[in-house]
Structure formats: C-alpha cells, structure tokens
Amino acid sequence: MKQEELTARGCLRTFEYEKGSSTLSCRLVLCITLFHILPCPETKKGFAKMSHDGSHVDTQPPAHADLPIFEGIFSTEEGDRRLASDDFGHLVHRVPSAVLSPRSVDDVVRVVQYARQHGLTVAPRGQGHSTSGQAQVEGGIVVHLTSLNAITAIHADCVEVEAGALWSTLLQATLAQGLTPPVLTDFTGLSIGGVLSVGGIGGTSYRYGPIVDNVLALEVVTGEGKLETCSPQQQPDLFHNVLAGLGQCGMIVKATLRLVPAPTHARVFHLFYPHVGAMLHDQRLLMRDGRFDYLLGYIIPTPQGTWGYMLEGTIFYTSSAQHPDNAQLLAHLGFIAGIEQVEDMTYLTFANRVVLQVDGLKAQGAWDQQHPWFDVFVPDSKIEPFVSEALAEISPIDFGLMPILLYGLDSASFRAPLLPAPAEGTFFLFDILRSLAPSSGTLAQAIEHNRQLYERSRALGATCYPIGTLNLTPADWQAHFGPQWVGLQRAKQRFDPDDILTPGQNIFPRQK
Numbered sequence: 001m002k003q004e005e006l007t008a009r010g011c012l013r014t015f016e017y018e019k020g021s022s023t024l025s026c027r028l029v030l031c032i033t034l035f036h037i038l039p040c041p042e043t044k045k046g047f048a049k050m051s052h053d054g055s056h057v058d059t060q061p062p063a064h065a066d067l068p069i070f071e072g073i074f075s076t077e078e079g080d081r082r083l084a085s086d087d088f089g090h091l092v093h094r095v096p097s098a099v100l101s102p103r104s105v106d107d108v109v110r111v112v113q114y115a116r117q118h119g120l121t122v123a124p125r126g127q128g129h130s131t132s133g134q135a136q137v138e139g140g141i142v143v144h145l146t147s148l149n150a151i152t153a154i155h156a157d158c159v160e161v162e163a164g165a166l167w168s169t170l171l172q173a174t175l176a177q178g179l180t181p182p183v184l185t186d187f188t189g190l191s192i193g194g195v196l197s198v199g200g201i202g203g204t205s206y207r208y209g210p211i212v213d214n215v216l217a218l219e220v221v222t223g224e225g226k227l228e229t230c231s232p233q234q235q236p237d238l239f240h241n242v243l244a245g246l247g248q249c250g251m252i253v254k255a256t257l258r259l260v261p262a263p264t265h266a267r268v269f270h271l272f273y274p275h276v277g278a279m280l281h282d283q284r285l286l287m288r289d290g291r292f293d294y295l296l297g298y299i300i301p302t303p304q305g306t307w308g309y310m311l312e313g314t315i316f317y318t319s320s321a322q323h324p325d326n327a328q329l330l331a332h333l334g335f336i337a338g339i340e341q342v343e344d345m346t347y348l349t350f351a352n353r354v355v356l357q358v359d360g361l362k363a364q365g366a367w368d369q370q371h372p373w374f375d376v377f378v379p380d381s382k383i384e385p386f387v388s389e390a391l392a393e394i395s396p397i398d399f400g401l402m403p404i405l406l407y408g409l410d411s412a413s414f415r416a417p418l419l420p421a422p423a424e425g426t427f428f429l430f431d432i433l434r435s436l437a438p439s440s441g442t443l444a445q446a447i448e449h450n451r452q453l454y455e456r457s458r459a460l461g462a463t464c465y466p467i468g469t470l471n472l473t474p475a476d477w478q479a480h481f482g483p484q485w486v487g488l489q490r491a492k493q494r495f496d497p498d499d500i501l502t503p504g505q506n507i508f509p510r511q512k
C-alpha cells in the first residue's frame with residue numbers, strides 16, 4: 001500500500017492503495033464535504049452587463065422616487081447591483097435596480113412597503129450561494145441581509161440570531177457556552193436565513209432531520225411589509241410557509257434555533273469501498289444502529305477516470321470522557337480493510353473543516369467555475385440503480401474537483417411541510433456538485449442532463465432539494481409541493497398579496 005500526502009491537511013492529497021489484485025487510487029479534495037466555496041464577489045472580474053436571457057441591460061438604474069429614510073445603505077451603484085446579479089452558480093445574471101444593506105429590521109419593513117407601493121419585486125439575499133439566480137431580481141431590490149447578523153441571546157437550549165449571520169459565527173458563539181445546533185450544513189459559510197429558506201442538510205441530519213426541523217421561532221417581514229413573530233404555536237401558518245419556503249411569503253430577519261450540548265472532539269473515519277452498493281449497504285446499517293454521530297457518502301472522480309467510494313463516519317466525544325473504541329465502531333462493516341483512515345480533531349475544526357479548506361479550492365480555480373448542481377432526495381429502494389445509471393452517464397475525467405454526495409436520511413425526522421421527502425422510511429440526498437470551466441462548452445449538456453435526471457428520479461418517487469440548477473417551471477413546483485401546494489398558494493396570497501417576494505425561484509410567475 002502506498003499513501004502519499006502531498007500537502008498539509010486541507011489541500012489535495014493523492015492516495016494509492018493496493019490490495020490483492022485491485023488498486024484503488026483516489027484523488028481526494030479534502031474539502032471532502034460537498035459544499036465548499038466561500039463567496040468572494042469582490043474578486044469576481046469581467047462581469048458582463050447581461051440579463052439572464054443574454055441581452056444587454058441599461059447600466060443606469062431607474063430613479064427611485066419617494067424613498068424612505070433608511071438607517072442602512074440603499075445603493076444604486078453599478079458595482080453593488082453587479083454583485084447582486086451573480087451567485088455561486090455563475091449561470092444566471094439578473095440586475096436589480098438597487099441593493100439595500102439594512103441596518104435594522106425597520107429598514108427591511110420600510111423597503112418591502114416601498115417596493116409594494118411602487119410595484120417593485122424584492123429578494124432577500126444571504127451569501128448568494130444559490131446556483132441559478134434564486135436570490136436575484138431583475139429591476140427590483142435585493143435586500144442583502146448579511147448586515148443583520150447579531151447573535152442576540154444564547155439560552156441553555158436555544159439561540160436567537162439574526163438572519164444574516166453565518167453558521168460558522170453562530171457556532172463559535174454557542175460553543176463558548178458548550179452548546180451547538182444539532183445539525184449544521186457541511187459548509188458553515190452560509191447565512192442562517194438562506195439555509196432556513198431551503199432546508200439545511202448535514203451529516204447529522206440522518207438523526208436530527210433538516211435544520212428547518214430544529215427551529216423554534218422566527219421573526220419575519222412579510223410581503224405585506226409587516227413584522228411578524230411566528231412559531232409552531234403562534235401564527236403556525238406563517239411559520240410553516242416560511243421554513244423551507246424559498247422566500248415566498250416573507251424574509252426571515254431573526255430565528256430562534258435549538259441547541260444541544262456540544263462535544264469537544266470528533267473522530268473521523270474514512271472508509272473506502274469497491275462500489276456504490278457496498279457503501280450504501282454500510283451507510284444503511286450505520287444509520288440503523290446509530291454508532292456514528294455523522295455520516296456522509298462520497299463518490300469521487302479518480303485520476304484513472306473511474307469513481308471512488310468513501311464513507312465518512314464521525315463520532316463526537318468529549319476529551320475528558322472515554323475515547324471512542326475503534327474496533328467497536330468498525331465492526332461488521334464491509335469497507336476495504338487496511339486503507340481506512342482515522343483522524344481526531346476538535347469539534348470546531350470538524351464543523352468548520354470546509355471553511356478552512358476554501359482557500360485551497362479557490363487557488364485551484366473552483367470558485368470561478370460554473371456550478372450547475374443537481375440535488376434530489378431519492379427513495380432507498382431506488383437509490384442504487386439510480387446512482388449507478390447517473391454515474392454511467394457522467395465522465396469522471398471531466399467532472400472537476402468537487403464530489404458527488406449521498407446523505408442517508410430518515411423520513412421520521414423530516415417534518416417541515418415545504419421540504420417534501422420521498423414516501424419511504426429511508427431515503428438519500430444525492431448531490432452532483434458539478435463544477436465546469438466556462439470554456440468546457442458542456443454547460444448546456446449538464447443542464448439538460450440535470451433535467452433528464454430530475455424527470456427520471458421524479459418518476460421513481462424522488463423529490464427535489466431546491467438548491468441546484470433545475471430551472472423548475474411553476475407546473476414543476478406544483479408537482480413538487482404536491483398536497484402542500486394549495487396551502488402555499490393561499491399563504492402566498494395572504495402574506496405576499498402583490499407577489500413581490502423572491503421571483504427568482506419562479507414558483508409564482510408575476511402577473512404583468
């Protein structure tokens with residue numbers, strides 16, 4: 001067995017493993033969690049003043065008459081509008097007429113009321129890690145909520161935090177009190193509000209569900225321009241239509257999130273498998289017996305032009321308590337013995353490991369590439385053939401530096417009505433993190449492949465995790481929300497009667 005570590009932890013490593021006649025050679029991006037690039041809009045160059053349909057747009061924004069007085073900054077500067085017309089996908093560009101960086105919740109209320117009066121659309125934006133213009137709005141106003149980022153109270157079992165804060169900042173603050181959210185996104189450089197508007201999946205979701213199922217209360221500015229507090233007990237209709245609600249009924253300005261006691265350390269096991277079926281077998285077994293706190297499956301392109309399969313199982317512990325028993329943790333598993341890796345780190349390092357590795361990925365050019373991601377929840381009974389077929393249609397050689405991911409999940413812990421799960425007890429989030437060099441000329445093909453995969457997966461009972469590039473139509477959304485559609489429509493009419501919020505999702509096309 002040969003193992004060569006080319007760089008310090010966090011950069012690119014090359015491993016070569018030989019066992020019997022088989023060789024597994026994996027080139028791993030050690031930001032081995034799926035979601036890994038920080039926004040760095042300041043460095044984005046060469047912005048073309050294009051609308052999403054490719055036509056040129058006027059660089060002069062329309063004048064905004066009768067503006068209220070904002071405590072924050074209401075900018076019509078071209079640079080600010082340009083930043084708000086891009087996102088992590090770099091696929092869609094819609095140029096707003098203005099960008100508000102609010103300094104208070106009152107600013108958010110004012111801007112929504114102003115937009116309503118003037119027939120303008122408004123979109124909340126967190127970190128802009130959407131991949132197809134979900135937080136963009138052509139000619140309207142983008143509310144850049146990162147300026148509302150205070151952590152206002154940490155209690156024994158919950159934290160109150162403004163929507164623009166990052167998960168990494170939140171974690172740092174709660175860890176100082178020995179507490180942590182039970183689920184974190186694998187990349188903690190996302191905003192609280194952006195994640196609560198989509199769902200929030202991490203490696204502990206198999207046990208605790210999505211992040212939206214760990215929210216106790218919200219403060220929301222509705223499309224009517226009203227500040228409301230909601231929870232499962234108070235205004236439940238608003239609460240359930242805002243969580244995973246894709247910004248359709250209101251902008252989250254503050255959230256109360258559940259906390260649990262935090263461990264101090266994490267022991268991370270990387271287990272390698274000869275094929276996806278073997279990995280899924282162990283992933284299911286480990287979900288059932290719960291011996292690891294965190295589980296995530298990776299499918300990684302190898303330099304040989306094949307796919308490598310790796311399960312990351314992590315157990316959390318507190319250093320003063322008994323250390324984990326490796327033999328017990330690895331018993332009865334079918335990984336390729338002898339090449340597993342084990343590493344201890346602090347819980348904070350584990351939770352922020354992707355953030356720490358971002359610079360390496362940026363240096364490799366991954367940030368500037370286009371990211372037509374594909375993300376669906378697939379029923380357990382269909383996952384293996386579906387993944388095998390999808391992999392056969394993708395070239396590992398052209399795939400780029402990011403992995404394909406498999407999160408095992410349990411429908412019993414999926415409760416948020418607007419995050420529909422497949423109708424099977426166990427299901428998997430299957431993420432294809434495509435990263436394409438703009439010069440590769442494969443974008444249209446990738447988007448078309450996403451669509452084909454979506455339709456095939458839907459026929460198998462899959463549901464969409466709406467963070468990727470699928471360009472869903474209103475009819476697709478109606479099918480996606482299924483029995484929740486009527487309720488969402490009603491909530492939209494009630495809380496956003498003029499249809500001004502978050503048009504980039506294309507759920508409710510605006511009547512002209």
Ligand SMILES: Cc1cc2nc3c(=O)[nH]c(=O)nc-3n(C[C@H](O)[C@H](O)[C@H](O)COP(=O)(O)OP(=O)(O)OC[C@H]3O[C@@H](n4cnc5c(N)ncnc54)[C@H](O)[C@@H]3O)c2cc1C
Binds near residue numbers: 088163197
């Ligand atoms: C690098 C990267 C890593 C990721 N890692 C994970 C991960 O580990 N787990 C996971 O589940 N997902 C992950 N995602 C997906 C991510 O959770 C979603 O794309 C999320 O919406 C991004 O958060 P954001 O702050 O960038 O939101 P934005 O892209 O700014 O906004 C996303 C959507 O939410 C709306 N929105 C934003 N803020 C609010 C608000 N306060 N109130 C209401 N609506 C709002 C926007 O209008 C938009 O429609 C990742 C994506 C990327 C690109």
